[in-house]
Amino acid sequence: MGVMKPVRSMLFVPGNKSDWIEKAITSNADALILDLEDSVPPDLKVEARGIVQSKLAWLAQRGQRIFVRINRSPHLYDFDDIVAVVGQHVEGIVISKPCGPEDVDCVSMMLSEAEYRNGVRLGSTRVIPLLETARALELAYEIATHERVGAIVGATAKNADVARALGYVWTPDGRESLYFKSRAVMAARAAGKLAIGGVWQQVRDLEGLRKSSLLDRNLGMTGELALHPSNVTTINEVYSPSPEQVAYYEGMIAALDEAQVNGRASTIYDGEHIDIAHVKTAREIVALAKSFNA
Template sequence: MTHLHKPVRTFLFVPGNKPTWIEKAAAAKADALILDLEDSVPPDHKAAAREIVTSRLAWLAEQRQRTWVRINRTPYLYDFDDILAVVGPHIEGVFISKPMGVEDVNLVSAMLSEAEHRRGMPVGSTRVIPIMETARAMQFAFELASHERVAALSGATARNGDVERALNTVWSVDGRESLYMKSRVVMAARAAGKLPIGGMWQQVHDLDGLRIACMRDRAIGMSGELVIHPSNVPIVNAVYSPSAEQLAYYRGMIAALDQAQAEGRASCLYDGEHIDIAHVRTAREIVAAAQERGGP
């Protein structure tokens, strides 16, 4: 299976035709950038955007910025010019829009393999994250997640966006209409050992609404969010990171069970609750993930 080598809380979209925005985005403290060659770039700017993105990849790597690229789809293929331009050691992978099913991941995987071969890179090293924007892709979510190239599934929704059109849903503040779809993405991704990615909050200046939406996604099992404005990054990062108090609680839980096991018991009471090995396994994962991100 192909995994993200390090979890991602925030994927920040940046239009590929805006070089100054790309440079500013590197300071936003997003876990990863998505340099966009698709919907945020006007059609007559796409060739220039490809050149701009290609020219900034090495610089972003020097800034230790994790980087992905969203490529275009053509009538018959994904854009091979995009793939040839960006595949290399400075990106982790590509986002693909509007896949209909695993056949589209197979298609882009073959194109990536050719690009990797031409670049002298290990074939299979460029990851793929499908953006689940069609009803058929959602129906076959597990099959997409199971592909060896796929590192995560994006189950993001947006008001008046592709998902709303594909499912004929009506956007609401509480997100009830997207709960089943997002839960399906979470289940499929987790079953395949991959990560589910949520989002995408479009009311970028409504930071309270963003926090609530992120907390809903986090509660159903999402591991991170697609973000479209740098001001949203700190809030999303905070929602997907345990606080110092929470980490202290989980470390205390680990210590309590360690003591119980030293006394010959497999469970104990901690902070008034029964805990056992299963609870501490969760605690260890949370603490380890925070340490990997450089948390307290």
């Protein structure tokens, strides 16, 4: 399937809120996660499925990347959800609480059947697992290597599933989650996939959000989940190279180019020693910035 296109912000939108779905495109989130699971009351899940299905083409026409979080029972993911949304407009599905790679195998087979029924290319639908069980976090690399998986999510939230599974006590500075977030980053990077972090529940505290997002970015996360449209701008800024950073790295590339013309593979730039390895990083950052600006 190739590497999944970078994503800085993935905004959850309750699937039963038709007007919220339409308004969500003004948030500038890189992707929407239309939610059929925890944000939808049990008696509205069938209605939500229909609403989400009816909005897919409309969102796609406006250039919005779309993922859908599906429901699961204690034993299986919801095939009715999958059949309803799989198609040319949905980039992938988000799955909650996988116990391990076998759950990804299971949902992959269900996706293949839905793709076959709905006339889309087999294997074209991505899977993004939310690593919310202790076993899934322990087997993060095995999960990340599945060919359908485009990203894995190593997110934390106060009193949510991961906190319950691991028994940690949430703190604003995130010390208690450094190990398993870094584990998710390592697994994703080793498998050539994206590492997604978050999730900030105190949605009105934008300064706290920025600090939390910077921590995840510094750990190696490439983007994060968002719970409210007001959080998207901050998240996009944190995960985008700034104009100053782009200028710095463009200058680094030029400095090494000049050194190589003079027969050297290293030089001093802005007071620091740089060589080919540093410029590889610089080129990646400049290319990433251009992709987001486009």
